[in-house]
Amino acid sequence: MKTNNKISVIANKKIDAKKLANASKIILDLQQELKKYINKGYGPFLAAIYDSNGNLIAKAANNVVNKSCSNNHAEINAIQLAEKKLGTYDLSPYNLSIYVTAEPCMMCLGSIMWSGIKEVYYGVPSGQVTKITGFDEGFKQNWYNEFKKRGITVYGQIETQAGEKVLKDYVSNGHTVYKPNR
Numbered sequence: 481m482k483t484n485n486k487i488s489v490i491a492n493k494k495i496d497a498k499k500l501a502n503a504s505k506i507i508l509d510l511q512q513e514l515k516k517y518i519n520k521g522y523g524p525f526l527a528a529i530y531d532s533n534g535n536l537i538a539k540a541a542n543n544v545v546n547k548s549c550s551n552n553h554a555e556i557n558a559i560q561l562a563e564k565k566l567g568t569y570d571l572s573p574y575n576l577s578i579y580v581t582a583e584p585c586m587m588c589l590g591s592i593m594w595s596g597i598k599e600v601y602y603g604v605p606s607g608q609v610t611k612i613t614g615f616d617e618g619f620k621q622n623w624y625n626e627f628k629k630r631g632i633t634v635y636g637q638i639e640t641q642a643g644e645k646v647l648k649d650y651v652s653n654g655h656t657v658y659k660p661n662r
Protein backbone atom coordinates (compact mmCIF):
# COMPACT_ATOMS: atom_id res chain seq x y z
CA MET A 481 0.00 0.00 0.00
CA LYS A 482 1.33 3.45 -0.86
CA THR A 483 1.73 5.90 1.96
CA ASN A 484 1.51 9.21 0.12
CA ASN A 485 -1.32 11.52 1.12
CA LYS A 486 -3.51 10.61 -1.85
CA ILE A 487 -5.12 7.23 -1.22
CA SER A 488 -4.24 4.86 -4.04
CA VAL A 489 -5.99 1.83 -5.42
CA ILE A 490 -4.76 -1.35 -3.78
CA ALA A 491 -5.16 -4.89 -5.07
CA ASN A 492 -4.25 -8.49 -4.28
CA LYS A 493 -3.41 -9.18 -7.91
CA LYS A 494 -1.61 -7.27 -10.66
CA ILE A 495 -3.83 -4.36 -11.65
CA ASP A 496 -5.48 -4.63 -15.05
CA ALA A 497 -5.89 -1.05 -16.33
CA LYS A 498 -8.96 -1.87 -18.40
CA LYS A 499 -10.74 -3.60 -15.53
CA LEU A 500 -9.84 -0.74 -13.22
CA ALA A 501 -11.18 1.89 -15.63
CA ASN A 502 -14.41 -0.09 -15.93
CA ALA A 503 -14.64 -0.44 -12.14
CA SER A 504 -14.05 3.29 -11.63
CA LYS A 505 -16.94 4.07 -13.93
CA ILE A 506 -19.28 1.59 -12.26
CA ILE A 507 -18.37 2.77 -8.75
CA LEU A 508 -18.80 6.45 -9.65
CA ASP A 509 -22.23 5.62 -11.10
CA LEU A 510 -23.11 3.68 -7.94
CA GLN A 511 -22.07 6.63 -5.74
CA GLN A 512 -24.38 8.89 -7.77
CA GLU A 513 -27.25 6.43 -7.58
CA LEU A 514 -26.67 5.84 -3.88
CA LYS A 515 -27.72 9.42 -3.12
CA LYS A 516 -31.20 8.60 -4.45
CA TYR A 517 -31.43 5.49 -2.27
CA ILE A 518 -30.38 7.50 0.80
CA ASN A 519 -33.12 10.03 0.09
CA LYS A 520 -35.62 7.14 0.13
CA GLY A 521 -34.46 5.97 3.57
CA TYR A 522 -31.85 3.37 2.64
CA GLY A 523 -28.46 3.06 4.34
CA PRO A 524 -25.42 4.65 2.63
CA PHE A 525 -24.04 1.61 0.80
CA LEU A 526 -24.84 0.20 -2.65
CA ALA A 527 -23.62 -2.99 -4.34
CA ALA A 528 -23.93 -4.30 -7.89
CA ILE A 529 -23.04 -7.69 -9.33
CA TYR A 530 -22.00 -8.01 -12.98
CA ASP A 531 -21.01 -10.95 -15.14
CA SER A 532 -17.79 -10.93 -17.18
CA ASN A 533 -19.64 -9.63 -20.25
CA GLY A 534 -20.72 -6.53 -18.36
CA ASN A 535 -24.32 -7.60 -17.81
CA LEU A 536 -25.88 -6.41 -14.58
CA ILE A 537 -27.10 -9.41 -12.58
CA ALA A 538 -28.26 -7.71 -9.37
CA LYS A 539 -28.09 -4.39 -7.58
CA ALA A 540 -29.14 -3.57 -4.03
CA ALA A 541 -28.70 -0.96 -1.33
CA ASN A 542 -28.37 -1.39 2.41
CA ASN A 543 -31.82 -1.52 3.99
CA VAL A 544 -31.02 -2.39 7.60
CA VAL A 545 -33.05 0.49 9.02
CA ASN A 546 -35.99 0.55 6.63
CA LYS A 547 -36.43 -3.25 6.75
CA SER A 548 -35.47 -3.67 10.42
CA CYS A 549 -32.86 -6.34 9.71
CA SER A 550 -29.23 -6.12 10.81
CA ASN A 551 -28.13 -8.53 8.05
CA ASN A 552 -29.42 -6.40 5.21
CA HIS A 553 -26.16 -4.95 4.00
CA ALA A 554 -25.94 -4.00 0.31
CA GLU A 555 -23.59 -6.85 -0.58
CA ILE A 556 -25.78 -9.49 1.09
CA ASN A 557 -28.93 -8.10 -0.51
CA ALA A 558 -27.26 -8.13 -3.95
CA ILE A 559 -25.93 -11.67 -3.50
CA GLN A 560 -29.38 -12.89 -2.46
CA LEU A 561 -30.93 -11.29 -5.55
CA ALA A 562 -28.28 -12.78 -7.84
CA GLU A 563 -28.71 -16.28 -6.38
CA LYS A 564 -32.47 -16.04 -6.66
CA LYS A 565 -32.23 -14.84 -10.27
CA LEU A 566 -29.80 -17.59 -11.26
CA GLY A 567 -31.47 -20.23 -9.09
CA THR A 568 -28.31 -21.32 -7.29
CA TYR A 569 -26.40 -21.03 -4.02
CA ASP A 570 -23.10 -21.24 -5.93
CA LEU A 571 -22.30 -18.31 -8.20
CA SER A 572 -18.81 -19.56 -9.08
CA PRO A 573 -19.67 -20.96 -12.55
CA TYR A 574 -20.97 -17.53 -13.56
CA ASN A 575 -17.67 -15.67 -13.12
CA LEU A 576 -19.23 -12.71 -11.32
CA SER A 577 -17.80 -9.49 -9.92
CA ILE A 578 -19.25 -7.42 -7.10
CA TYR A 579 -18.81 -3.65 -7.02
CA VAL A 580 -19.46 -1.90 -3.72
CA THR A 581 -19.43 1.77 -2.78
CA ALA A 582 -17.37 0.99 0.35
CA GLU A 583 -15.15 -1.81 1.64
CA PRO A 584 -17.21 -4.82 2.73
CA CYS A 585 -17.60 -5.27 6.49
CA MET A 586 -16.65 -8.50 8.29
CA MET A 587 -20.11 -10.01 7.73
CA CYS A 588 -20.11 -9.22 4.02
CA LEU A 589 -16.62 -10.65 3.51
CA GLY A 590 -18.02 -13.97 4.70
CA SER A 591 -21.05 -13.61 2.49
CA ILE A 592 -18.92 -12.82 -0.58
CA MET A 593 -16.56 -15.69 0.17
CA TRP A 594 -19.33 -18.26 0.37
CA SER A 595 -21.22 -16.97 -2.66
CA GLY A 596 -18.59 -17.96 -5.24
CA ILE A 597 -18.11 -14.40 -6.51
CA LYS A 598 -14.72 -14.10 -8.24
CA GLU A 599 -13.84 -10.40 -8.06
CA VAL A 600 -14.44 -7.62 -5.53
CA TYR A 601 -14.14 -3.92 -6.34
CA TYR A 602 -14.85 -1.33 -3.69
CA GLY A 603 -14.74 2.40 -3.05
CA VAL A 604 -14.16 3.88 0.39
CA PRO A 605 -11.91 1.83 2.72
CA SER A 606 -13.32 0.76 6.10
CA GLY A 607 -11.01 3.03 8.06
CA GLN A 608 -12.49 6.04 6.31
CA VAL A 609 -16.06 4.75 6.67
CA THR A 610 -15.55 4.41 10.42
CA LYS A 611 -13.88 7.80 10.67
CA ILE A 612 -16.56 9.63 8.70
CA THR A 613 -19.70 7.87 9.93
CA GLY A 614 -18.98 5.94 13.13
CA PHE A 615 -20.26 2.65 11.64
CA ASP A 616 -18.38 -0.36 13.04
CA GLU A 617 -16.93 -2.35 10.14
CA GLY A 618 -15.68 -5.21 12.30
CA PHE A 619 -12.26 -6.87 12.53
CA LYS A 620 -10.79 -8.12 9.29
CA GLN A 621 -7.26 -9.35 9.51
CA ASN A 622 -5.39 -9.84 6.30
CA TRP A 623 -8.51 -10.36 4.22
CA TYR A 624 -6.84 -9.37 0.92
CA ASN A 625 -4.48 -12.31 1.24
CA GLU A 626 -7.15 -14.66 2.53
CA PHE A 627 -9.26 -13.85 -0.54
CA LYS A 628 -6.24 -14.28 -2.80
CA LYS A 629 -5.67 -17.77 -1.36
CA ARG A 630 -9.23 -18.58 -2.32
CA GLY A 631 -8.86 -17.23 -5.85
CA ILE A 632 -10.89 -14.06 -5.26
CA THR A 633 -9.44 -10.90 -6.80
CA VAL A 634 -9.76 -7.64 -4.82
CA TYR A 635 -9.31 -4.07 -6.02
CA GLY A 636 -9.94 -1.46 -3.35
CA GLN A 637 -10.03 2.25 -2.71
CA ILE A 638 -11.47 3.11 -6.11
CA GLU A 639 -12.72 6.70 -6.50
CA THR A 640 -12.68 7.17 -2.74
CA GLN A 641 -13.23 10.92 -2.75
CA ALA A 642 -16.63 10.63 -4.42
CA GLY A 643 -17.62 7.94 -1.93
CA GLU A 644 -16.42 9.87 1.09
CA LYS A 645 -18.51 12.85 0.00
CA VAL A 646 -21.67 10.70 -0.06
CA LEU A 647 -20.91 9.37 3.44
CA LYS A 648 -20.16 12.84 4.80
CA ASP A 649 -23.47 14.11 3.41
CA TYR A 650 -25.28 11.10 4.93
CA VAL A 651 -24.00 12.07 8.38
CA SER A 652 -24.44 15.83 8.02
CA ASN A 653 -28.03 15.33 6.85
CA GLY A 654 -28.78 13.53 10.11
CA HIS A 655 -29.40 10.01 8.77
CA THR A 656 -29.16 7.07 11.16
CA VAL A 657 -25.78 5.56 12.00
CA TYR A 658 -27.09 2.32 13.47
CA LYS A 659 -25.30 0.01 15.81
CA PRO A 660 -26.17 -2.04 18.84
CA ASN A 661 -25.42 -0.73 22.31
CA ARG A 662 -22.35 -2.27 23.86
Ligand SMILES: [Zn+2]
Pocket residue numbers: 553554555584585586587588589
Ligand atom coordinates in the same frame (compact mmCIF):
# COMPACT_ATOMS: atom_id res chain seq x y z
ZN1 LIG B 1 -21.53 -5.47 5.37
